[in-house]
Amino acid sequence: MDVSLVVIQPTSLCNLNCKYCYVPNRKDSSLINSVVLEEIFKKVFSLELKEERIEFLWHSGEPMLAGLKFYENVVKLQNKYNTNNITVRNTIQTNGILIDCEWAKFFKKNNFSIGVSIDGPSFINDINRVTWGNKPTTKKVLEGISNLKEEGITPGVLCVISRKSLDYPTEIFDFFKNEGLHWIGFNVEEIENANEKSSLNDSEGVSEKYKYFISRLYDLWNENIPKIEIREFVDTLNVINDKFRSPNYYRKPDETTDFKIITIHKNGDISTYSPEFAGMPSAIHNNFVIGNILVDEFESLPENKIFKKIKRDVDASIMNCAKQCLYFDLCGGGFLSNKLAENGSIKSTETTSCSLHRKIMTDVIFEKLKKMPNKPIYNQ
Ligand code: SF4
Numbered sequence: 001m002d003v004s005l006v007v008i009q010p011t012s013l014c015n016l017n018c019k020y021c022y023v024p025n026r027k028d029s030s031l032i033n034s035v036v037l038e039e040i041f042k043k044v045f046s047l048e049l050k051e052e053r054i055e056f057l058w059h060s061g062e063p064m065l066a067g068l069k070f071y072e073n074v075v076k077l078q079n080k081y082n083t084n085n086i087t088v089r090n091t092i093q094t095n096g097i098l099i100d101c102e103w104a105k106f107f108k109k110n111n112f113s114i115g116v117s118i119d120g121p122s123f124i125n126d127i128n129r130v131t132w133g134n135k136p137t138t139k140k141v142l143e144g145i146s147n148l149k150e151e152g153i154t155p156g157v158l159c160v161i162s163r164k165s166l167d168y169p170t171e172i173f174d175f176f177k178n179e180g181l182h183w184i185g186f187n188v189e190e191i192e193n194a195n196e197k198s199s200l201n202d203s204e205g206v207s208e209k210y211k212y213f214i215s216r217l218y219d220l221w222n223e224n225i226p227k228i229e230i231r232e233f234v235d236t237l238n239v240i241n242d243k244f245r246s247p248n249y250y251r252k253p254d255e256t257t258d259f260k261i262i263t264i265h266k267n268g269d270i271s272t273y274s275p276e277f278a279g280m281p282s283a284i285h286n287n288f289v290i291g292n293i294l295v296d297e298f299e300s301l302p303e304n305k306i307f308k309k310i311k312r313d314v315d316a317s318i319m320n321c322a323k324q325c326l327y328f329d330l331c332g333g334g335f336l337s338n339k340l341a342e343n344g345s346i347k348s349t350e351t352t353s354c355s356l357h358r359k360i361m362t363d364v365i366f367e368k369l370k371k372m373p374n375k376p377i378y379n380q
Contacts, residue, residue: 001298002050005254007263007275008032008040009060010070016062016095016137018117019128020160020189020198023060024279031066032266038077039293040264045081047298053087059275064098068106075110089113093158095129097137099144104151114155115185116145120165120172127164128189145179156183163189163199166209169216177228185231188357191341201352210356214364222368232357236365239330250322251332256314258302268293270301273314276337285310313346324349331358 014026044054056078058066078088092107096116107114118141119125126136148155157176159165165172176184189198200206221230242249254260255274263271263278269289271277277288290307291300301307314336321333331354338351 001047001259002257003044003047003054003259003262003298004049004051005055005057005261006040006044007057007059007261007278009264009266009278010058010063010066011266012061012279013065014062014095015065015097015131017130017132017134018095019130020162022190022276026061029065030266031070032268034073036264036266036268036293037074039268041077041081043293043298045078045083045086049086052084053089055089055091057275058090058092060278062095062098063092064094064103068103071106071110071112091115093117094144095137096141096144096155099147101147101150104147104153107148108151108153114148114153115158116141116155117158117160118145119159119162120168121175124165124168124172128160128162142179145181149180154180154182156185157181158185158187161186161188161200161210161213163206166206166213169213170220173217173220177224182227183229183231186357188353190338190353198352200356207355207360211360211364214361215368218364218368232361233365236330236362240365240369243329250329253332253334255334255336256318256332258311259298262298264293265289270296272301272307273310274334274336280337280340282340285313310346316347317349320347320349325354327354327359327362330362 010032011028011030012023012025013029014021014023017026056074058071074090078090082088090110091113093115094117096118099114106112117129118138119127119129122136122138125138125141129137129141131137145155159172159176189200191198191201200210217230218233221228221233239251242251259272261272261275263275265271265278269278270291270293271288272290273288277285279287281287286306288310290304290310296304317336317339318333321331322328325331335351335353335358336346338353339348340346342351343349
């Protein structure tokens with residue numbers, strides 16, 4: 001089984017109420033129980049992994065609300081069951097509010113990677129990223145980042161692009177640069193699960209404004225290579241590079257590859273493909289639950305009837321994309337949870353993420369490359 005990423009949702013509880021959040025049950029304070037947790041490590045470390053490394057991503061709700069003792073136990077259990085000494089990476093995707101000196105020391109000591117969610121300077125970040133009492137959060141998040149830096153940790157950041165962001169590419173880029181944040185991933189505000197509308201779908205002229213945003217961001221990034229890495233530009237340029245090298249190449253996203261990503265819910269339920277499937281209602285797919293860690297072996301999951309039904313739909317989605325979309329080779333299909341949330345079917349094709357984050361992004365990058373024919377394509 002070619003698993004490279006295990007996404008674990010220790011709780012759906014969150015201390016913030018971000019306006020675009022897709023996670024359901026964010027006031028439910030229940031935690032993953034210790035039996036489920038131990039079973040995860042017992043079974044994951046007994047898998048024959050193709051590559052001798054595995055990443056655990058602690059995600060969904062605010063994972064730090066599980067508490068420091070919880071993660072101390074995680075490290076203990078990983079050490080206990082990792083008898084083949086494979087390389088383990090733990091990544092926490094957090095809103096950053098709870099990072100104090102004690103947490104920062106723990107992350108440093110145990111080599112955790114940290115991703116902090118922040119959408120830019122306070123006049124943008126505080127529009128959507130607010131407390132349950134609708135209070136701003138930027139100051140507190142920057143304190144958390146500062147505590148990490150004290151320990152020599154520079155977190156990556158995830159920045160959600162909403163309608164307001166589109167007018168401020170320079171301010172957003174300069175903010176991250178001035179804060180010394182070198183790795184940035186951008187997501188678009190999506191319709192998904194609990195988030196039923198997006199500011200990017202509601203307003204006129206979004207495509208033109210998005211194009212301007214990406215174009216400006218690309219120029220700023222280009223002036224700052226290699227000090228700053230923007231995930232979308234690096235990924236797209238690498239894919240273009242691969243396509244030039246081999247005309248038969250097409251991208252194969254992890255989210256469409258069987259069992260490349262496994263998501264484990266706090267009750268032990270197991271999903272695969274897109275991590276956002278976890279908690280997504282879909283009666284025909286058994287809400288994307290294909291087993292439970294307490295009773296099922298990973299090896300039996302490929303034969304599971306629900307998995308086979310989901311797989312048929314994912315494969316059909318990829319086929320439809322390959323037939324209908326000019327960008328297929330550079331995209332490979334994907335955005336599965338967006339397809340279901342926006343179009344009502346995994347087998348559908350274009351979504352907001354496709355038209356903005358894939359198509360306009362690719363067009364802008366091609367335009368830039370045409371103007372710089374002698375400049376080598378960025379490759380990691
Ligand atoms: S951009 Fe969208 S429609 Fe096109 S291949 Fe990718 S997922 Fe499919």
